[in-house]
Amino acid sequence: MIFKTFIKRLFPRSFDNEIYNLRPKDLIIRKSSNHGGFKFGLSLLIIIFLFAIFGPIILDVSPYEQDLTKRLLPPVWKEGGSWEYIFGTDGNGRDYFARILYGTRISLTIGFGAACVGMIIGVSLGVCAGYFGGWVDQVVSYLLTCQLALPGLLLAMTIVFLIGPSITVVIFVIGATHWAFFLVVSRSATQKIKSLDYVTAASAIGASKFQIIIRDIIPNTFSQIIVIFTLEVGIAILNEASLSFLGVGIQPPTPSWGLLIAEGKEAIFFQPWLIILPGIALFTLVVSINMMGDGLRDITDPNSKVSEE
Amino acid sequence: MSDLLNIQNLEISFQSNNKNLKTVENFSIHLNEKESLGIVGESGSGKTLSMLALTRLLPKQASVSSGSIIFQNKNLNELDNKNFYKEISGKKISMIFQEPMTALNPVHTIGKQLLETYLYHNNVSVEKGIERALEILDAVKLPKYKQRMDQYPHQLSGGQRQRVMIALALINNPSLLIADEPTTALDVTVQKEIIQLISDLRETIGMALIFISHDLGVVSQISDNVVVMKNGEIVEKGKTLKVLEKPNHPYTQGLLDCLFKLEDEQKKNQIKDTPIIKVKEISKSYKLPAKIFKKPEIIYAVKKVTFDVKCGETIAIVGESGSGKSTVAKIINGLINKDDGEVEIKGQNIEDIEISDRAKIIQPVFQDPYSTLNPIHTIGYIVSRPLTINENKSESEVKEEVIKTLRLVGLSEDYYNRFPNQLSGGQRQRVAIARAIILKPQILICDEPTSALDVTIQSQILDLLNDLKTKLNITIILISHDISVVKYFSDRIIVMYNGEIIEMGNTNNVINVPKDKYTKRLMSSVFSLKKNDIKFT
Numbered sequence: 001m002i003f004k005t006f007i008k009r010l011f012p013r014s015f016d017n018e019i020y021n022l023r024p025k026d027l028i029i030r031k032s033s034n035h036g037g038f039k040f041g042l043s044l045l046i047i048i049f050l051f052a053i054f055g056p057i058i059l060d061v062s063p064y065e066q067d068l069t070k071r072l073l074p075p076v077w078k079e080g081g082s083w084e085y086i087f088g089t090d091g092n093g094r095d096y097f098a099r100i101l102y103g104t105r106i107s108l109t110i111g112f113g114a115a116c117v118g119m120i121i122g123v124s125l126g127v128c129a130g131y132f133g134g135w136v137d138q139v140v141s142y143l144l145t146c147q148l149a150l151p152g153l154l155l156a157m158t159i160v161f162l163i164g165p166s167i168t169v170v171i172f173v174i175g176a177t178h179w180a181f182f183l184v185v186s187r188s189a190t191q192k193i194k195s196l197d198y199v200t201a202a203s204a205i206g207a208s209k210f211q212i213i214i215r216d217i218i219p220n221t222f223s224q225i226i227v228i229f230t231l232e233v234g235i236a237i238l239n240e241a242s243l244s245f246l247g248v249g250i251q252p253p254t255p256s257w258g259l260l261i262a263e264g265k266e267a268i269f270f271q272p273w274l275i276i277l278p279g280i281a282l283f284t285l286v287v288s289i290n291m292m293g294d295g296l297r298d299i300t301d302p303n304s305k306v307s308e309e
Numbered sequence: 310m311s312d313l314l315n316i317q318n319l320e321i322s323f324q325s326n327n328k329n330l331k332t333v334e335n336f337s338i339h340l341n342e343k344e345s346l347g348i349v350g351e352s353g354s355g356k357t358l359s360m361l362a363l364t365r366l367l368p369k370q371a372s373v374s375s376g377s378i379i380f381q382n383k384n385l386n387e388l389d390n391k392n393f394y395k396e397i398s399g400k401k402i403s404m405i406f407q408e409p410m411t412a413l414n415p416v417h418t419i420g421k422q423l424l425e426t427y428l429y430h431n432n433v434s435v436e437k438g439i440e441r442a443l444e445i446l447d448a449v450k451l452p453k454y455k456q457r458m459d460q461y462p463h464q465l466s467g468g469q470r471q472r473v474m475i476a477l478a479l480i481n482n483p484s485l486l487i488a489d490e491p492t493t494a495l496d497v498t499v500q501k502e503i504i505q506l507i508s509d510l511r512e513t514i515g516m517a518l519i520f521i522s523h524d525l526g527v528v529s530q531i532s533d534n535v536v537v538m539k540n541g542e543i544v545e546k547g548k549t550l551k552v553l554e555k556p557n558h559p560y561t562q563g564l565l566d567c568l569f570k571l572e573d574e575q576k577k578n579q580i581k582d583t584p585i586i587k588v589k590e591i592s593k594s595y596k597l598p599a600k601i602f603k604k605p606e607i608i609y610a611v612k613k614v615t616f617d618v619k620c621g622e623t624i625a626i627v628g629e630s631g632s633g634k635s636t637v638a639k640i641i642n643g644l645i646n647k648d649d650g651e652v653e654i655k656g657q658n659i660e661d662i663e664i665s666d667r668a669k670i671i672q673p674v675f676q677d678p679y680s681t682l683n684p685i686h687t688i689g690y691i692v693s694r695p696l697t698i699n700e701n702k703s704e705s706e707v708k709e710e711v712i713k714t715l716r717l718v719g720l721s722e723d724y725y726n727r728f729p730n731q732l733s734g735g736q737r738q739r740v741a742i743a744r745a746i747i748l749k750p751q752i753l754i755c756d757e758p759t760s761a762l763d764v765t766i767q768s769q770i771l772d773l774l775n776d777l778k779t780k781l782n783i784t785i786i787l788i789s790h791d792i793s794v795v796k797y798f799s800d801r802i803i804v805m806y807n808g809e810i811i812e813m814g815n816t817n818n819v820i821n822v823p824k825d826k827y828t829k830r831l832m833s834s835v836f837s838l839k840k841n842d843i844k845f846t
Contacts (some may be wrong), residue, residue, distance in 0.1 A: 027728070197675040198683040200644055201744065205695040206668035215694075219685040 031299045038295020044288035052104040061098035061102060063255045068093045075273050076283050087277055090263065096274070099255035100281055107237050110171055114236035115229055122182025123225060127213055128161040129183070130190025137187075144183055151244060152177040160248045174236050181228045189221040217252045223227025230293025234286035241282060257282050312382070312485060313517050314340040314363075319376035321355070321362055332371065333359050333541045334604040342484065343510065345518040345530030347549065349525055349564070351763035356521050360487050365393055366403055374381040380483065401431045403478035407490040409470035413462040419446075419473055420458030427480050445476045448513075449506060455648075468499035472506070479510065485513070487519045492527070496629035497790050501834035504531060523764060525564055529553060537561050550634065567768040568793075580710065585752065585784050586618040586641060589649030593636055610636045612808040613650070620751075623778065625799035625816070627792065627831065633808040634788045638754045639715050641786065654752070665699045672745035676757035678737035682729040688715075692743045699748060717780075718743045718773060720775040735766035741772065746777060756788045771798065792832060796820055804828050 032038055067089075074080050075088040075096075087096035129140035156173045163169050193199060194217070202212050241258025243249030250256035252263070257278040264274030318404060319336035322329045335354040340346055348356045361367045363378060363385075380387040385397065398634075406412045414422060423442040424435065446454035449472040462470060471491060476661040479485055488507060492500040494820055508531050511518050522528050528535055528549070537545040537560065544558040556562045590613045595604040611633040618624050621686070626634040639645045641652055643659045654670060662670070675681045693711045696702060702710070712722045718739040729737055738758065745753060755774065759767040771794065778785060789795050789844050795816070802819040804812040804827070812825045822827045 080535070094727060123409055197681040200639075201673065201675065201681060201741070202683075202694070204642060204668065204671075204673050205748070206665045206698050207694070208664075211698070214681050215686075220683065222685075 006117060028299055031048050032295070035295045035298060036301060037291045041288045041291030041293075041295060044284065045292055048104060048285055048288065049108065049149040051101065055101045055104075057186055059098075059101070061095050061101070063094060063098040063102040064253055066094055067309075068091045072267065072271055075272070075277070078273070088271075088273060089275060090260075091267065097278065099260060100257070100278055103255045103257045103260060103278065104281065104285075105283070106250060106254065107166065107240065109167065110174065110240045110256075111233040111237035111285075111289075114174035114239070115232040117172055118178040118236075119182050119225065119229055121176065122179030123218070123221070124188030125179070126183040127190050130143065131194055131209070131213060131217060132186040133191075140183070140187070144180060144239070147177070147180050150177075153239070156239070156243060156247045157246065163275075165248060165251050166249065170240060170243060174239050174243075178232055178236060178239070181232065182225065184211065185224050185228050186221050190217055193217050193220050223300045226296045226300065227293050230289045230296070233289050237282065237286060237297045270277055311342055312339070313342045313344070313380070314338070315377075315379040316359075316363070317377045317379075319359060319362060319378070321358055321367070321371055322374045323371050329374075331374075333362070335542055336376070337543070338536060338546070341521070343511075343515050343517055345520065345532040345537040348519065348521045348533060348538060349523065349528050350538035351523055351765065353540075354538040357489055357537050359538075360404070360489065360519065364402055364487065365390065365397055365492070366404075384657075384785070385789070389707075395430070399426060399483075400481045401483055402485045402487065403481070403483040404487040404489065405471075405474045405478045405491050408494050409467050410494070412474055413470055415462050418459050418461055419465075420623060423458075423477060423480055428478055429543060430481050441480060442476075445480045446473075448479070449468045449473070449476045450508065467495055468503065471499075471503055475503075475507065475510070477478055479514065479516075482514060483516055485517045485519065487521070489521045490523070493523075497631060497792070497834045498830050500527075503622070507531070507666060512791065525553070525568055525764075533766060537564070541701055563765055567764050580622045583620050584617040586786075587653040588614060588616050588618075588637075588641065589650075589653075590615050591640055591647045591652060593640060593645070593647050595719030598665075609633075609808045611640070611647075614805075614808075614810055615650075616803060616810065616813060618752075618784060618786065621782060621784055621800065623787060623799045624801045624806060625787040625789060625795040626803045627795055628805035629790060631807075632805040634805050634810075635756055637672070637805070638756055638786060638788055642671055642754055643667055644673070651698040655777045668695060668699055668750075670750055671752040672748065672750040672756065674738075674741055674745050674753060674755045674758050677761055678734040678741070679761075680735055681741045684729050686728075687725070688720075688727050688729070688732070688740050691729075691740060692747055695744060695748050705798040709782065711743075714743045714747045715740075717777070733766075734762050735769060736768055738762065738766075742770075742773065742777070744820045746781065746783075749781065750783070752784045752786065752788045753779065754788070757790070758787075759794060760789065760791060767794075774798075792820065804831065 070085070070089050070093045071084070071091055072093075073085050073089040076083055076086050078088070085095055085097065087100060090096050090099065096185040125140050125143070129137040156177050159173050160169060199212060201290050202216050207215070237257075240249055240256065241261065243257030244256045244261040249257055249263070252259060261275050264271070264278070267274050310556050316336060316338050319333060320331060321336075322331045324330075336355070338346065348360075350356045356845040358367070360372065362371075362373050367373070381401070385393065388397065392685070405590065413419075417425075420439070420442060423445070424438045427433075427438045427441055428435070438678065442458065443455065446457060451457055451469060451472045457473075461762050462473075465473065475491075481609070491507065491621070492503050495503060504527060507518070507520075510516075518532070520528060520531050532549055534547065535549045536543055537558065539553070539557070539560050544560045545552060545556065552561065553565065556565060585626045586664075590710070591611060592609065592613055593611040594609045614633075614637055616624075626637060628634045636645070640647045641654075643652075643662070643664075644672060654662065654667075660837060682688075686694075689708070689711055692714060693707050696707050696710060708725075714724060715724060720736065720739055720743070724736075729740070732740065742758075749765075753774075758774065759770050774785070775798070777783060785798075787795065787799055799816050802814065803810055804814050804825065805818065806827050812819060812823065812828045819828065820832055
């Protein structure tokens with residue numbers, strides 16, 4: 001309710017009674033303010049983003065400062081915890097709350113960055129394969145088979161090992177091994193759209209192939225791609241966690257959630273929060289992204305039946 | 310004659326967003342045994358929905374909110390679902406649907422599907438079932454019916470599948486058959502055979518028939534009584550001939566006017582003798598995927614087609630689906646490449662014309678109003694796009710031009726910011742026409758421009774095209790399977806069959822004195838309702 005009134009005040013025109021005369025943007029705003037899942041996911045994601053950006057600036061905490069006399073302190077709700085270290089400390093006596101906070105930045109950067117890289121590779125290959133067909137399609141399909149046959153994590157590990165780990169390398173490596181979904185979905189969507197009359201009409205009015213791809217085909221695959229995108233953001237974040245866990249992702253002492261879990265695994269029986277807390281953070285982020293993605297698909301699809309009142 | 314079916318005050322409502330939308334109201338019909346009833350109305354008028362309520366096949370959101378259904382002196386509302394499906398549905402009341410391509414289950418043989426229906430309702434041995442299945446397949450005149458039992462649906466043509474559907478519906482000797490637009494998805498020549506078959510079987514089996522259609526012409530042939538529906542209500546009912554002779558409701562009058570108008574003479578363009586399009590021996594073939602040890606098979610979509618189109622003329626290409634008429638149109642438009650032959654437009658070879666120049670000469674209008682507009686873009690963008698691509702004009706000039714063109718096709722400027730999904734089928738088709746004429750082309754290729762529309766909308770769109778034709782002096786190539794539309798609209802007819810032209814000539818000549826065997830069949834398959842037919846009763 002609060003969200004809706006807020007949005008109504010921001011964009012009064014979107015809530016005119018005459019729905020037929022709404023501009024395209026207004027219709028999307030109106031639809032999004034009625035979609036529960038989208039609102040929940042987006043709000044959660046915005047909160048996480050705000051935490052990641054402003055948290056370290058406002059709260060004066062450092063994820064690197066060690067104090068070996070204060071090793072493995074429990075979080076505040078456990079016996080012996082204190083407000084000084086809300087989430088306790090890790091094995092080196094570093095503030096665990098600060099480490100998770102800084103880890104959010106890493107996870108968000110890698111998740112969205114890698115998904116973008118994967119989307120650019122997958123969608124451009126998929127749309128070309130679907131639109132041009134013939135030998136282009138065969139070459140792309142062959143590439144896809146190769147990609148699917150290679151064990152992704154192993155490949156990523158090898159590449160990171162050879163080039164040397166850094167955030168940029170991890171982003172590109174995860175992106176370069178996660179475009180198969182994008183390709184498959186955009187290729188089949190393109191094949192379907194290519195045969196529709198409006199594409200034929202576009203070529204009849206003299207639009208070039210490039211214009212048709214940009215104006216007619218890609219916007220119409222958007223609602224399917226957005227779902228894959230949010231899925232891949234989640235997968236990339238988890239992938240980074242696995243790489244870091246295995247020691248070829250983010251290098252210590254930089255805090256990443258995967259690394260935190262890796263470091264905490266020795267203490268799993270006695271200090272389980274070292275694993276549970278970054279785990280909860282991972283889960284929340286991935287769920288919020290997926291809910292938002294699902295909502296975005298419903299909203300951007302002009303044929304969807306989201307109520308418009 | 311005794312009562313068979315009596316529906317009183319049926320009311321169907323849809324549940325959406327806590328609101329009750331009444332879709333069918335006050336629906337009352339009465340049917341004696343062995344009688345036939347036609348239900349006419351455009352899409353969304355509730356004609357199918359009310360029959361689905363009778364067979365309990367309503368979609369989940371819809372429910373019967375009130376009304377009584379009495380069938381063979383039994384109140385169907387008192388029957389529970391289990392007994393209804395066992396005793397009534399499929400046994401006493403059967404239904405055939407519009408789309409034969411999807412109505413049969415593709416993974417089971419024809420025989421298995423027939424047997425399943427028969428054995429579920431009758432406690433007999435499999436041998437008896439097979440016997441009965443063969444008997445009914447023979448009755449629906451399925452060619453080579455003995456071999457069909459082991460065949461799968463994809464091995465049959467559309468018309469044959471519809472025969473199997475009818476066999477499925479009739480295998481239990483129902484007292485009432487409901488046919489929901491059984492011929493709409495079929496070719497014209499097949500249509501007539503199927504309607505003839507249904508009408509023959511009705512007499513031999515002695516069942517009652519409810520025939521749902523949007524086509525008054527077809528209904529007038531097959532039914533004794535007719536019900537006209539509009540917006541979920543019955544606006545007129547009575548003996549078919551009486552209703553046609555003296556319609557009481559303005560809507561029925563409108564429907565009839567739409568039909569009769571096609572008989573009237575229309576404004577003709579000034580035809581000059583200079584040909585604007587010359588098509589010389591064009592061919593187009595497709596290779597089927599090669600099988601091992603076999604030469605790849607080649608299928609000709611178009612085989613050595615030659616004709617001229619004169620400036621200002623309207624020429625119609627008719628033929629059933631798969632005859633290559635759309636392929637010819639696309640080749641002329643330069644949208645697909647031909648294998649052989651030449652297409653000259655205004656003396657220039659089509660391949661030599663720059664794409665932007667071609668766009669200003671020749672434009673297409675397509676059949677399906679739902680896929681002809683990109684759902685992502687606004688109407689304003691869609692109509693302005695030909696201008697922004699091909700001409701250098703300022704934004705305000707373009708907008709002005711777009712609004713002018715929208716007015717020309719009968720849409721106000723309010724539509725500028727709307728999306729295609731907010732428009733009806735007829736409005737979408739108007740937008741498609743606006744997009745085609747904004748560059749002021751000399752040639753318009755209309756590929757079945759009205760066949761996906763309701764009758765009343767159809768005549769509006771035809772009027773619009775007719776109007777534009779004279780106003781802008783456009784040469785039109787019309788592709789259609791609907792002879793009455795062709796007769797109304799065109800100066801000359803080309804008849805195509807299997808990729809070849811088999812007859813060509815003046816519209817009246819071809820329709821009244823067809824020479825070729827196929828053309829004769831095509832022309833005789835039209836159920837057109839003539840003014841004279843009614844006057845004489």
